[in-house]
Every structure is written in C-alpha cells, then in structure tokens.
Amino acid sequence: MRPQQTSEPIDDRYVDVLRAIGLKFGADHVGIAPAGVMQRARDSLIVRKQAGLADSMQFTYRNPIRSTDPNAAVKGAQAMVVAARSYVLSEPDRPAGAIGSVARYAWVDHYEPLRIALKAIVERLRSDGFKAVAFADDNSVVDREAAWLAGLGWFGKNANILLPGSGSFFVLGSVITTAPLPVATAPVADGCGSCQRCIDGCPTAAIVAPGVVDAGRCLAWLLQRPGVFPRQFRAALGDRIYGCDECQIVCPPTVRFERKTSVNESKHIQAWVPLLDMLEASDDALIDSYGRWYLADRNPMWLRRNALIALGNVGDGTDVRVGAVLQRYLVDSEPMLRAHAVWAAAQLGCHHMLAFTDTDPIVIDELVAAAS
Ligand code: B12
Ligand code: SF4
Ligand code: SF4
Known part of the structure; x- marks a missing residue:
C-alpha cells in the first residue's frame, strides 16, 4: 500500500x-x-x-x-x-434593533x-x-x-x-x-445547467459572466477594501458588515448540509453584530472581537466604516442612541469616518445634523451629495 x-x-x-x-x-x-x-x-x-x-x-x-x-x-x-x-452552522436568531449581518464563513x-x-x-x-x-x-x-x-x-x-x-x-x-499519489481522473460534471439564479440574484451585478466576478462590484471585496466605499453600492450593501452570501443563498444546490454546531462554536458564533455596540467600542475591543477577519492594516476603522453604512441602511434616525452615535462620528478625527457618517445621517433623514463647515475633500464630497 x-x-x-x-x-x-x-x-x-x-x-x-x-x-x-x-x-x-x-x-x-x-x-x-x-x-x-x-x-x-x-x-x-x-x-x-x-x-x-x-x-x-x-x-x-x-x-x-x-x-x-x-x-x-x-x-x-x-x-x-x-x-x-x-x-454551515445552525443560524442563531436575529436580535432586535440595528443589527449588522456577517457572512457564514466568518461566523x-x-x-x-x-x-x-x-x-x-x-x-x-x-x-x-x-x-x-x-x-x-x-x-x-x-x-x-x-x-x-x-x-x-x-x-x-x-x-x-x-x-x-x-x-x-x-x-x-x-x-x-512530494508523495506520488494517484490523482482524480475526472472532474465533477457541471451541476448548474440552465440555472443562473446567482447571476440574477447578485445585488450589484458583480457576476459579469458565468464563473467571473468583478471584484470592484463585489460586496465581499468592497467590505474588505480600504478607502471610501463606493456610493453607488452602499444601499445594496444592506445590513452586511463582513462578507456577502447572496449568490450562495439563492443557489438551489447549496445549504443542504448542516454541520452539528459544537458547544464551543455556538458560544462564539458571530452571525449578527449590534451596530451601535460596534460603533461605540474601543479599538482594542474591536480587534479583540473581530481581529481574525481580514482588516486592511488590521485597522478597526474599516469595521466602523462598514458599520456606519449598515446603520444608514437599517438604523432608525429617530432613535436617541443612533443620533448620539452619528453626532460622535460626524466630528471624528478621521475624515473617512466623518464622510460615511454624513452618508448615514442623510440616509436616516438626519440632515439637520450636517454642518457644512468640513474642509476635508472626501467629507465635502459626501456633504455635496447629501445636499443634492
Ligand atoms: C481573492 C479571493 C476572493 C475575492 C475574489 C473572488 C473571486 N471570485 O476570485 C473576494 C474578496 C471577492 C472573495 C469573495 C468570496 N470568497 Co474568496 N477568496 C479569494 C482567494 C484569496 C483567491 C481566489 C482567486 O485566486 N481567484 C482567482 C480567480 C481567477 O479565480 P475564480 O474566480 O475562482 O476563477 C475560476 C473560475 O472562473 C473557473 N472558470 C474558468 N472558466 C469558467 C467557465 C465557467 C462557465 C465557470 C462556471 C467557471 C470557469 O476557472 C477560474 C480559475 O480557477 C481564495 C483563497 C485562495 N487562496 O484561493 C478565497 C476563496 C476563493 N474565497 C472563498 C469564499 C468562501 C469567499 C466568499 C463566499 C466569502 C463571502 N461569503 O463573502 C466570497 C464569494 C464571492 C464569489 N462569488 O466568488 C473560498 C471559496 C470556497 C468555495 N467553496 O468555493 C476560498 C477558496 C477561500 C478558502 N480557502 O476557503 N474572495
Ligand atoms: S458575494 Fe455578493 S456581491 Fe459578490 S458576487 Fe456574490 S452576491 Fe454578488
Ligand atoms: S445559483 Fe448555483 S446552481 Fe444556479 S447557476 Fe448559480 S452556482 Fe449554479
């Protein structure tokens, strides 16, 4: 043998x-x-x-x-x-409130x-x-x-x-x-057939041909990429803060196999993230909780940027705590976070919070967009 x-x-x-x-x-x-x-x-x-x-x-x-x-x-x-x-683990119940969702591979x-x-x-x-x-x-x-x-x-x-x-x-x-092992001789036959639910179901039309993803449109990459999150894809982001499962959730052959969730896994599952908690947390707390995710330069700012967009999509602008978090980020020392806070505030109908005095170009750009 x-x-x-x-x-x-x-x-x-x-x-x-x-x-x-x-x-x-x-x-x-x-x-x-x-x-x-x-x-x-x-x-x-x-x-x-x-x-x-x-x-x-x-x-x-x-x-x-x-x-x-x-x-x-x-x-x-x-x-x-x-x-x-x-x-595939069993999905925990979604908590109430302003909640961000995490792709399954990162739970x-x-x-x-x-x-x-x-x-x-x-x-x-x-x-x-x-x-x-x-x-x-x-x-x-x-x-x-x-x-x-x-x-x-x-x-x-x-x-x-x-x-x-x-x-x-x-x-x-x-x-x-280096072991000369006998290799698979035949590939697995295509199982997609005429289906194209993933292509039709992608929120940003990122699957530009069968098997070809345009990363510049793919939410999974845009959430990881440093820099300003493209405005045209922010609404499509919905509540996602890390990863995107849409082209798999709509896929008929997927989700048919569920692993038994171990006690250790169920204790540590991060499927849902309270957005306000995330936006109020310190750098150390964020790295402690989410440092195993891909974060450019291990910088928790990108988590906050993503959370601000998700908050703009699913938050309640009349909620006092939401208002306080937006106020805090509208005067953050990071222009990147002020810019996304402007967008979130405008999304939630909080235009009254916007001060048109910022001098940073990326913030001015958001203020101009918010006013138009
Ligand atoms: C870069 C990367 C990304 C990028 C780009 C994804 C991409 N499609 O290339 C981003 C950040 C967007 C991403 C997202 C995701 N990723 Co990723 N990612 C990678 C990484 C690091 C490299 C992938 C790579 O080299 N792509 C290069 C391109 C050329 O490959 P490709 O798109 O697969 O292209 C092939 C097909 O087009 C095929 N092909 C050629 N002709 C044709 C014709 C037809 C008709 C078809 C159907 C196919 C086909 O051949 C090409 C070459 O192999 C790998 C880890 C690794 N080291 O491999 C993980 C990896 C691919 N990702 C993974 C996962 C889980 C994801 C996400 C599901 C995470 C999430 N939920 O957000 C999404 C899925 C998005 C998607 N629909 O692809 C898993 C995939 C597991 C699996 N079952 O396939 C991997 C393998 C990580 C791992 N080790 O488990 N990812
Ligand atoms: S991961 Fe999301 S955005 Fe990327 S191709 Fe799939 S459905 Fe589209
Ligand atoms: S949804 Fe699934 S089965 Fe249908 S085309 Fe896409 S990958 Fe293939």
Missing part, C-alpha cells in the same frame, strides 16, 4: 488512509489533485487582472506565476491532498479546524518520508482550482466550488506533497 519514500505511484489504499485522517480531524471531503502548473487559473488571474476585474486585490493576484505552481511552494511536488470543510474561524485536519495529513506524509506542507486560504495556492482538479466539485456560475449533494458552503485547503 505505502512503501517508504518512492517515485512509484502509491495505490488508492494509501489515499484512503490519508482521507480517513483528514475526515477524523475535521475535513468533510478529501481528494487528490495533480501538482502541475494550474494553467487555467494562471491565465484567468493574468487576464482578469489586466481587464481590471481584480480591482486593487492582491492575494493570489500579486504573483499569479507563484500561486498557480505547487512546485514553487514545495520543491518536487507530486500531488495535492485537497480538503473541504463545511461551514466562527473555520480555517483553524481545517488546518488541524491538513496538519494531521502532513504529519502522516512526513512520517512516511515525504515532504508535505499545508496551505489554507494562503496566497500560495489557488484553492478552488485545486479542489476542482481533485474532483471535489464543479465551478458554479457564482465562481464557487459546489460539492455534489452539498453545495458551496465549504472552506478549502491543500497539502502539497
């Missing part, structure tokens, strides 16, 4: 052993992909970057040649053991348990004499392409990998190894 380090292909029973380890330690699905250059992903990264569809994203776009070559990550790579872990840290499963596979491979390194949501590997090559699922028109019978609410990761 498994000789010590060898260049001969290893048989399927060794893959079964690795799969069993992955499943035991927290993965839900495991498959094997070849470790050659991921040419389609490389071409897509380069072409989309040139076409402006990557906006200012770095991630895998920073170095497409590296992120699509498993051999650049692990010299002599022969295979990738790709794992998927479901992130708790799902990458940590996935990494534990990958590390267990790494340990086994290393103990058998092979090189092996785990990557999950790391910019060294294009995870979806790896999962597709491993036969775990098909590329949906919403660009996500959908697992047959379960849909796309899965996080993905890989172990790149």
Whole structure:
C-alpha cells in the first residue's frame, strides 16, 4: 500500500488512509489533485487582472506565476491532498434593533479546524518520508482550482466550488506533497445547467459572466477594501458588515448540509453584530472581537466604516442612541469616518445634523451629495 519514500505511484489504499485522517480531524471531503502548473487559473488571474476585474486585490493576484505552481511552494511536488470543510452552522436568531449581518464563513474561524485536519495529513506524509506542507486560504495556492482538479466539485456560475449533494458552503485547503499519489481522473460534471439564479440574484451585478466576478462590484471585496466605499453600492450593501452570501443563498444546490454546531462554536458564533455596540467600542475591543477577519492594516476603522453604512441602511434616525452615535462620528478625527457618517445621517433623514463647515475633500464630497 505505502512503501517508504518512492517515485512509484502509491495505490488508492494509501489515499484512503490519508482521507480517513483528514475526515477524523475535521475535513468533510478529501481528494487528490495533480501538482502541475494550474494553467487555467494562471491565465484567468493574468487576464482578469489586466481587464481590471481584480480591482486593487492582491492575494493570489500579486504573483499569479507563484500561486498557480505547487512546485514553487514545495520543491518536487507530486500531488495535492485537497480538503473541504463545511461551514454551515445552525443560524442563531436575529436580535432586535440595528443589527449588522456577517457572512457564514466568518461566523466562527473555520480555517483553524481545517488546518488541524491538513496538519494531521502532513504529519502522516512526513512520517512516511515525504515532504508535505499545508496551505489554507494562503496566497500560495489557488484553492478552488485545486479542489476542482481533485474532483471535489464543479465551478458554479457564482465562481464557487459546489460539492455534489452539498453545495458551496465549504472552506478549502491543500497539502502539497512530494508523495506520488494517484490523482482524480475526472472532474465533477457541471451541476448548474440552465440555472443562473446567482447571476440574477447578485445585488450589484458583480457576476459579469458565468464563473467571473468583478471584484470592484463585489460586496465581499468592497467590505474588505480600504478607502471610501463606493456610493453607488452602499444601499445594496444592506445590513452586511463582513462578507456577502447572496449568490450562495439563492443557489438551489447549496445549504443542504448542516454541520452539528459544537458547544464551543455556538458560544462564539458571530452571525449578527449590534451596530451601535460596534460603533461605540474601543479599538482594542474591536480587534479583540473581530481581529481574525481580514482588516486592511488590521485597522478597526474599516469595521466602523462598514458599520456606519449598515446603520444608514437599517438604523432608525429617530432613535436617541443612533443620533448620539452619528453626532460622535460626524466630528471624528478621521475624515473617512466623518464622510460615511454624513452618508448615514442623510440616509436616516438626519440632515439637520450636517454642518457644512468640513474642509476635508472626501467629507465635502459626501456633504455635496447629501445636499443634492
Ligand atoms: C481573492 C479571493 C476572493 C475575492 C475574489 C473572488 C473571486 N471570485 O476570485 C473576494 C474578496 C471577492 C472573495 C469573495 C468570496 N470568497 Co474568496 N477568496 C479569494 C482567494 C484569496 C483567491 C481566489 C482567486 O485566486 N481567484 C482567482 C480567480 C481567477 O479565480 P475564480 O474566480 O475562482 O476563477 C475560476 C473560475 O472562473 C473557473 N472558470 C474558468 N472558466 C469558467 C467557465 C465557467 C462557465 C465557470 C462556471 C467557471 C470557469 O476557472 C477560474 C480559475 O480557477 C481564495 C483563497 C485562495 N487562496 O484561493 C478565497 C476563496 C476563493 N474565497 C472563498 C469564499 C468562501 C469567499 C466568499 C463566499 C466569502 C463571502 N461569503 O463573502 C466570497 C464569494 C464571492 C464569489 N462569488 O466568488 C473560498 C471559496 C470556497 C468555495 N467553496 O468555493 C476560498 C477558496 C477561500 C478558502 N480557502 O476557503 N474572495
Ligand atoms: S458575494 Fe455578493 S456581491 Fe459578490 S458576487 Fe456574490 S452576491 Fe454578488
Ligand atoms: S445559483 Fe444556479 S447557476 Fe448559480 S452556482 Fe448555483 S446552481 Fe449554479
């Protein structure tokens, strides 16, 4: 089944052993992909970057040649053991009041348990004499392409990998190894057919072609991107403060598989965030609660910016506490936050709070828009 380090292909029973380890330690699905250059992903990264569809994203776009070559990550790579872990937990009740919503993948840290499963596979491979390194949501590997090559699922028109019978609410990761493992021979057949609910359901028309997302329109990226949140997409943002699930919620094959929520998970779930609490919290408290999310420069200002927009969409302008929070942000030392507070106040009919004395260009721009 498994000789010590060898260049001969290893048989399927060794893959079964690795799969069993992955499943035991927290993965839900495991498959094997070849470790050659991921040419389609490389071409897509380069072409989309040139076409402006990557906006200012770095991630895998920073170095497409590296992120699509498993051999650049692990010299002599022969295979990738790709794992998927479901992130569907039972949804807690939505509290009353001005509440922000968080995308499912960020309710708790799902990458940590996935990494534990990958590390267990790494340990086994290393103990058998092979090189092996785990990557999950790391910019060294294009995870979806790896999962597709491993036969775990098909590329949906919403660009996500959908697992047959379960849909796309899965996080993905890989172990790149020098073990010559037998790889998946056939991709999973397309399961979208004539459906295009995700394309029609995207609030900002960000899915510009099947499987192609324009990051500059995608709410998930706009919430992470530093800078002024584009005005034309603020109303479409609704109550979202981190991530966007819309193109998956409308997807018929998705949400069919629910993981049993552990006691630890249910204690720490962050599905709903009281916006006023977030806007009143200190930097330290925000980093403490939300520091595991992607925040540019780990700066909690971006959380506050997002919360102000959500407040402008779902808050009550006649509520005294809402008024106090808006007043506080209209005089914040950060022009970025004053600008978004102007928008939120105008949205909530609180034009009387706006003082047209600000001299910062981005705030003036918002004041002019609010007055028109
Ligand atoms: C950059 C990034 C983003 C960006 C850009 C997303 C994008 N579509 O590229 C932003 C910030 C917008 C984002 C959002 C989200 N992301 Co993200 N993101 C990444 C990251 C870091 C790199 C992705 C990448 O390289 N994209 C490059 C482009 C070229 O890839 P692509 O769009 O997948 O393109 C492929 C398809 O177009 C396909 N293809 C080619 N021709 C055709 C033709 C047809 C007809 C079809 C259908 C497909 C197809 O081939 C292309 C190349 O592989 C990965 C982690 C990683 N290291 O891989 C996570 C990752 C892709 N994200 C993930 C998640 C969970 C999300 C969100 C669901 C989070 C959320 N709820 O807000 C959203 C989903 C948005 C969406 N519809 O894609 C998961 C995806 C899990 C899954 N089951 O697919 C990943 C893999 C993280 C992880 N390790 O789990 N993300
Ligand atoms: S994550 Fe949201 S904004 Fe982005 S493509 Fe999906 S539905 Fe559209
Ligand atoms: S909504 Fe329809 S088209 Fe979009 S990914 Fe799901 S099945 Fe495919």
